[in-house]
Amino acid sequence: MKSFVLKTIAISLACIMLTSCGSKKTLESVMTTESAVKEVADVRDKLLSEQGDVYSDYEVVVSGNDIIYKYYYISDYSDEMLESVKEALETDSTWSDTVKGIKDEIEQTSLIRPDTVTFAYYSFDGREIFKVTE
Numbered sequence: 001m002k003s004f005v006l007k008t009i010a011i012s013l014a015c016i017m018l019t020s021c022g023s024k025k026t027l028e029s030v031m032t033t034e035s036a037v038k039e040v041a042d043v044r045d046k047l048l049s050e051q052g053d054v055y056s057d058y059e060v061v062v063s064g065n066d067i068i069y070k071y072y073y074i075s076d077y078s079d080e081m082l083e084s085v086k087e088a089l090e091t092d093s094t095w096s097d098t099v100k101g102i103k104d105e106i107e108q109t110s111l112i113r114p115d116t117v118t119f120a121y122y123s124f125d126g127r128e129i130f131k132v133t134e
Contacts, residue, residue, distance in 0.1 A: 031060070054073065066116045119131070
C-alpha cells in the first residue's frame, strides 16, 4: 500500500513540476499555482477513491522547499489498530530510500531539491500516530 501511494505522489508531483516550474524559485511557489493546486486535489481524490477504506483524508503542505504529506486514517481504526499501524511504520526500514527517491524525482523534474520531506500519519481526529522527516 505504501509503495502505491508513494508512486502516485511522485508521478503526480513530476507532472506538476514539468507543467508549472518555469522560473519559480521554490517548491512552494510551484505548488501554489492554479494547475498544481488542481493536480494535488485530483491526486487526493484518486487516493481517497482507491484507498478510502484506509484513509479518510490526504493533504500536501509545502513551505519553501519543505514538503509534508499528511495521511488521516478512517474513523473505523481503533486505538489498538492505530498502535499496530504505528509499530509497522516505525519499523519500516525503507523510509530513507523512499524519501531519497521522492527528493530525486522532484529535483529531476523541477530542478529544485526539497530540503525536507515529511510523511505524517494521523488518526481520524487529528492525533499524530507517526512522522518521519528527512
